[in-house]
Amino acid sequence: MTDPLVAAGGSLGELPAVVRTWVDGWARSRGTDAPRDVPGGFRIEVGSPNHRARYVLPAADPAVLRDLVGAIDTPGLWIKVCAPREALEPALTPAWKISEPQYLMVSALAPMPPATPPPGYTLDLTDHDGIIDARVLCSGSGTGTGSGSGGAVPAASGRAALTTGAPGGAAHSAPAPPCAAAAVFDMIGTEAAHRRRGLGRFLMASLARRAAELGAGQGVLVASPDGRALYEALGWRLRAPVTAAVFTA
Numbered sequence: 001m002t003d004p005l006v007a008a009g010g011s012l013g014e015l016p017a018v019v020r021t022w023v024d025g026w027a028r029s030r031g032t033d034a035p036r037d038v039p040g041g042f043r044i045e046v047g048s049p050n051h052r053a054r055y056v057l058p059a060a061d062p063a064v065l066r067d068l069v070g071a072i073d074t075p076g077l078w079i080k081v082c083a084p085r086e087a088l089e090p091a092l093t094p095a096w097k098i099s100e101p102q103y104l105m106v107s108a109l110a111p112m113p114p115a116t117p118p119p120g121y122t123l124d125l126t127d128h129d130g131i132i133d134a135r136v137l138c139s140g141s142g143t144g145t146g147s148g149s150g151g152a153v154p155a156a157s158g159r160a161a162l163t164t165g166a167p168g169g170a171a172h173s174a175p176a177p178p179c180a181a182a183a184v185f186d187m188i189g190t191e192a193a194h195r196r197r198g199l200g201r202f203l204m205a206s207l208a209r210r211a212a213e214l215g216a217g218q219g220v221l222v223a224s225p226d227g228r229a230l231y232e233a234l235g236w237r238l239r240a241p242v243t244a245a246v247f248t249a
Helices: 015-030 062-071 085-091 199-213 225-233
Strands: 036-038 041-048 051-057 077-081 096-098 102-108 121-128 131-138 153-163 182-190 218-223 237-247
Touching: 015 041, 015 051, 015 102, 015 153, 015 182, 015 218, 015 237, 051 062, 062 077, 062 085, 077 085, 085 096, 085 237, 102 225, 121 199, 131 199, 153 199, 182 199, 199 225, 218 225, 225 237
Parallel strands: 051 077, 182 218
Antiparallel strands: 036 041, 041 051, 077 237, 096 237, 102 218, 102 237, 121 131, 131 153, 153 182
């Protein structure tokens, strides 16, 4: 059986290309500058005090890690490597803190019928310039935090950014190409009071359907341990473990 990520000429089946797709889609989703090529991977300027920038590496090359760790002396700089913890940890000093494991995951996307929301919930879905935003809302009388339009309460939300994997401009101000190769899923979450009601499954199906309608044939995301279980149940497959570390002092 052909790997779904090899369907468009093979390049998306290679881990560096999957990572390039992820970093460009993540940057589009977060509104940062486009990723820059650096030795061994990519750098994204994030701009917050605790997350000034991130280096994303498709592999834990010891020479690349040695040079990168040796050059970093600013708190709030992150390294994310598509490798298990034991591949990154030997290169770090005590000034680095490793976060919980993450997982780079992929899925084929295809047109599908609209998903039906769980009873008591509705979908608010918009797309603009290659960014798809989805919110699952419940009535204002339900349990939750905050409120949406018309008294509705946000119960779950997420977005998908269309990308060909090629950096799309200095500030990502231009829309993604109309026939994007992939959609990078980002900021997927369900409010605590609304969990275990099928909202995550419904949200992902709604984003995937719209992304496929807009030309995306593949989905890419990085999951937390809890998120991995949901995505695997939806047919996503693990492409690589991801280990992240931040320089703290």
